[in-house]
Amino acid sequence: MQFVIAIFELQPFIKNTHETSITKILYPKEGLNGCRMRPIKNNKHQLMKLLEGKTVIITGASRGIGKGIAQVFAQQGANVAFTYSSSVQAAQDLEKELNAMGVKAKGYQSNAADFDEAQNLAKEVLTEFGSIDILINNAGITKDNLLMRISEEDFDKVIEVNLKSVFNLTKAVIRPMMKQRQGSIINMSSVVGVKGNAGQTNYAASKAGIIGFSKSVALELGSRNIRSNVIAPGFIETEMTAKLDEETVKGWRSAIPLKRGGTPEDIANACVFLGSDMSSYITGQTLSVDGGMLT
Numbered sequence: 479m480q481f482v483i484a485i486f487e488l489q490p491f492i493k494n495t496h497e498t499s500i501t502k503i504l505y506p507k508e509g510l511n512g513c514r515m516r517p518i519k520n521n522k523h524q525l526m527k528l529l530e531g532k533t534v535i536i537t538g539a540s541r542g543i544g545k546g547i548a549q550v551f552a553q554q555g556a557n558v559a560f561t562y563s564s565s566v567q568a569a570q571d572l573e574k575e576l577n578a579m580g581v582k583a584k585g586y587q588s589n590a591a592d593f594d595e596a597q598n599l600a601k602e603v604l605t606e607f608g609s610i611d612i613l614i615n616n617a618g619i620t621k622d623n624l625l626m627r628i629s630e631e632d633f634d635k636v637i638e639v640n641l642k643s644v645f646n647l648t649k650a651v652i653r654p655m656m657k658q659r660q661g662s663i664i665n666m667s668s669v670v671g672v673k674g675n676a677g678q679t680n681y682a683a684s685k686a687g688i689i690g691f692s693k694s695v696a697l698e699l700g701s702r703n704i705r706s707n708v709i710a711p712g713f714i715e716t717e718m719t720a721k722l723d724e725e726t727v728k729g730w731r732s733a734i735p736l737k738r739g740g741t742p743e744d745i746a747n748a749c750v751f752l753g754s755d756m757s758s759y760i761t762g763q764t765l766s767v768d769g770g771m772l773t
Contacts, residue, residue: 527555533607538617540565542716546742557582590643600650612753640684661704696762705761712768715739735770
C-alpha cells in the first residue's frame with residue numbers, strides 16, 4: 479500500500495495572532511475509507527468563524543458586558559442586533575464599530591421590560607436580518623438595600639427589568655426559532671443568583687428566577703432543537719467598577735481564587751461557546767464565569 483503525507487495548517491484561537499503550525503499525518507494514498515483525498519489550498523485566512531452567518535439579539539449592549547459580547551460576536555462572524563436604553567451616542571458608535579468588522583449590525587432603542595416593545599423588536603430584527611439564531615438576555619439593573627429598608631418600588635423595578643425582560647424576549651423569539659428548528663437562548667444571571675448576597679434580596683431573587691426560568695424553557699423547547707442556558711458572572715470589571723474605591727476592588731480580587739476580576743471578554747467567550755454549534759448538546763445548564771468565586 480502506498481502512503482502520502484497530508485499537511486494541515488492549524489491556526490490557534492488566539493486573539494490578534496497570525497501564527498500557524500503545520501501538522502503532518504501519514505495516510506494511505508487512497509485516503510480514508512478507500513476514498514482519494516482532495517488537496518486543500520494552504521490559505522489560513524479562509525478559516526470558518528464560529529458564528530459565521532448567525533444573527534444574535536443582545537439586550538443592554540451599549541456598554542459593559544453587553545458591549546463586550548457584541549464585539550466578540552462580531553469578531554466571530556455573527557450579525558448583531560442590540561438594544562440600548564438611553565445611551566444614543568454610545569449605541570451609534572458601537573453600531574459603526576461592528577459594521578466595520580464586515581458584519582451587519584444595528585442598534586435598537588427598546589425597553590426589554592415592556593412586553594409589546596419586546597414583541598416589536600423581534601419582528602423588526604426578523605425583517606431586517608432574516609433570522610434570529612441566538613438571544614442573549616443581558617439587560618439588568620441593581621437597586622441595593624437591606625430588606626428592612628428596601629422599598630416595594632425598588633423591589634418591583636429590579637424584578638421587572640432583570641426577570642420580566644427575560645420572559646418578554648424569550649416569548650418573542652421562540653416562534654421564529656421553532657420555525658427554524660434551532661436556536662440558542664443565553665440568559666445572564668449572576669453568582670448572587672446562585673448563592674445570595676446581603677443587601678441584594680431583589681437582585682438575587684431576579685437572578686435566581688432566571689435560572690429556574692431557563693431550565694424550564696430547556697425542558698419545553700429541547701424537542702425543537704432550541705437550547706436554553708445560563709451564564710452566572712462573578713466580579714466583572716467594567717467602566718462602572720472603575721469608579722469604585724481601589725482598595726475595595728483589591729479586596730474583592732484577593733478573595734477570588736484566580737486573584738483577578740473578570741473582563742467582559744471572559745463572559746463573551748462563554749457566550750460564543752453556548753451560542754455556537756460547539757455546545758449543541760448542552761441545554762438547561764448554568765455556567766459560572768467567576769474565577770472560582772463559588773468554589
